[in-house]
Amino acid sequence: MKANKTHGNKEQAIKDAVSSVEWKDLHQLTRGQIAYNLILPYPFLLLSWWFASQSWYVLACVASYLFFAAAFRQAHDGYHHSLGTGKRTTTAILLLLSVLLMTSLHSIRATHMAHHRDPLGDSDIEGSLAKVSWWQAMIGGITYRFDIYRQGLRLSSRRNQKLAWLEFSLIALVILVALVLTAFTIPAVAMLAQVLMYHLLTMMLANASVGIIAVWGVHQDCDETLARTERNPLVNILTFNLLYHVEHHLFPAVPSNHLPELAKRLDAAAPHLTDQHVLPDISAVTDFINNRWNKIKDGAVLDN
Secondary structure (H helix, E strand, O other), X not given: OHHHHHHXXXXXXXHHHHOOOOOHHHHOOOHHHHHHHHHOOHHHHHHHHHHHHOOOHHHHHHHHHHHHHHHHHHHHHHHOOOOOOOHHHHHHHHHHHHHHHOOOHHHHHHHHHHHHHOOOOOOOOHHHHHHOOHHHHHHOHHHHHHHHHHHHHHHOOHHHHHHHHHHHHHHHHHHHHHHHHOOOOOHHHHHHHHHHHHHHHHXXXXXXXXXXXXXXXXXXXXXXXXXXXXXXXXXXXXXXXXXXXXXXXXXXXXXXXXXXXXXHHHHHHOHHHOOOEOOOOHHHHHHHHHHHHHHHHHHHHHHO
């Protein structure tokens, strides 16, 4: 009872702090922004496939990361219907992305919405990795993904369950096709198999790493806020605004396009909610290194 009361008081304090932040104007998207949201991941996908076909795997991995991050953003905005598209188009996008990302986005959507209803609470399986150490979050990425699937199916409506099972079936079909193609020696088919196998492996690896980056990284040690955020402009460009996470939790209807502007408003109105960043600043890194070095020196002195 005491824990629930404390949690309720925390939520009310956050609501009071952000009550003066204007955000409804940020809900709207221009046609150009909608087009950007729809196109964003796919040039990186095609680029990664071309690099893989040439066996330039380092460049292919860079392009695959950019595709995965951009597609993750597109799917995330799709969960919240903030792409600027209708429901049918959003459903089609999530189906397509499920096959390309090799993960069932409709099952994940169910647990993600539960995550927003009770962030880091007892029923929040998506946020569960934020409560463990970094190494547990890293090695638990694969089992965590299957836990999300099971819980997502349990939480889903019948329609959402059907869509999730369709996604699982399509993913299995793509894997089967890729394995069959590896048996052919025709140059064009062999190249296609090479690209497909590369894509499957990189997407599986990326999905296994989501927990440490997109859950633990943005939610760990958040005692006074719902989540962390980021202010490094280069990092935010390379993550397509996904690390403006406390902003997203406070105003989930705001599209990713407008999160930088929302961050400025939140910094002005409630800076105590945005002072926990995903990446440590230089001073924090320096302090950590100095502390570790001093402990090593003290241990060496004691041994002597």
